[in-house]
Amino acid sequence: MGLGDKFKNKAQEASGKVKETVGDATNNENLQAEGVKDQAAAKAKQAGEAVKDAAKDVRDDLNK
Numbered sequence: 001m002g003l004g005d006k007f008k009n010k011a012q013e014a015s016g017k018v019k020e021t022v023g024d025a026t027n028n029e030n031l032q033a034e035g036v037k038d039q040a041a042a043k044a045k046q047a048g049e050a051v052k053d054a055a056k057d058v059r060d061d062l063n064k
Contacts, residue, residue: 005049013042 016038023032 005045009042009045009049012045013039016040016042 016035018035019038020032020035023029023035
């Protein structure tokens with residue numbers, strides 16, 4: 001996973017946490033839910049990138 005992708009995913013996760021917190025504080029269920037959704041999407045992207053990284057490592061080891 002590229003450094004830019006890691007940064008974007010962490011930024012999306014952080015933004016989602018802020019939305020969730022603000023939604024909780026203001027009793028805005030829509031904003032809170034959007035924050036949870038953003039965090040879940042960022043974590044899913046991170047997991048997908050980790051799988052790609054692991055597959056690349058395995059492929060590199062096999063080619064040695």
